[in-house]
Amino acid sequence: MLRRVGGLLLACAIASGVTPAQAQSSSFLERRVIGTSVMGKPIEAVRLGTKGGVVVVVVGVIHGNEAAGLLITDKLQESVVPKGIDLWIVPTMNPDGTALDQRGNANQVDLNRNFPYNWAKMGKPGYWQFAGKSKASEPETKAIVAFMREIKPALGIWYHQDLNIISPGTGLEAKCAPPIRDSRAFRSSELRAVSTQALQPLGSGAV
Numbered sequence: 001m002l003r004r005v006g007g008l009l010l011a012c013a014i015a016s017g018v019t020p021a022q023a024q025s026s027s028f029l030e031r032r033v034i035g036t037s038v039m040g041k042p043i044e045a046v047r048l049g050t051k052g053g054v055v056v057v058v059v060g061v062i063h064g065n066e067a068a069g070l071l072i073t074d075k076l077q078e079s080v081v082p083k084g085i086d087l088w089i090v091p092t093m094n095p096d097g098t099a100l101d102q103r104g105n106a107n108q109v110d111l112n113r114n115f116p117y118n119w120a121k122m123g124k125p126g127y128w129q130f131a132g133k134s135k136a137s138e139p140e141t142k143a144i145v146a147f148m149r150e151i152k153p154a155l156g157i158w159y160h161q162d163l164n165i166i167s168p169g170t171g172l173e174a175k176c177a178p179p180i181r182d183s184r185a186f187r188s189s190e191l192r193a194v195s196t197q198a199l200q201p202l203g204s205g206a207v
């Protein structure tokens with residue numbers, strides 16, 4: 001899975017005109033707290049790479065009981081970032097869910113259903129996809145929305161634990177997404193396990 005992330009970052013670098021030969025050691029730029037959870041835990045972000053480059057953001061965890069992304073965000077912080085990539089890493093945007101090993105935040109809100117875009121009422125506390133009382137009702141959602149509006153990523157990678165599925169988005173990441181789909185990295189053996197069907201955007205599935 002880590003190699004897959006590297007491939008995606010590399011593909012984004014290629015899309016931005018950066019060749020693999022130009023890849024250099026990652027450089028730490030900054031670490032900051034972008035918000036606070038319901039329980040008062042900090043939501044942290046780490047920035048590596050080339051300031052002013054193509055902005056890529058990787059979010060390791062949004063659903064607290066899908067924490068394997070933390071292994072990736074830990075490794076990414078030690079990895080080589082291709083030159084020209086302005087990489088932001090948010091290990092978890094749901095630190096309460098991560099601590100409690102539960103899908104939602106401390107209010108039992110599914111943060112992936114709480115974003116303001118296309119928000120709709122869904123369930124109530126206790127329902128696994130409870131969307132919250134209103135759009136962006138949760139402090140974690142407000143924090144990550146404000147952060148994304150600030151950094152304006154060309155590519156966002158969000159980790160879940162749905163086996164062998166890559167779910168391309170349809171939003172702001174469009175600048176990088178098409179070249180990635182066509183790139184050699186995306187057709188590499190590491191990704192052959194991903195079915196054509198799995199590459200289609202998902203609706204309101206299990207992610």
Ligand SMILES: [Zn+2]
Pocket residue numbers: 063066159160161206207
């Ligand atoms: Zn998930």
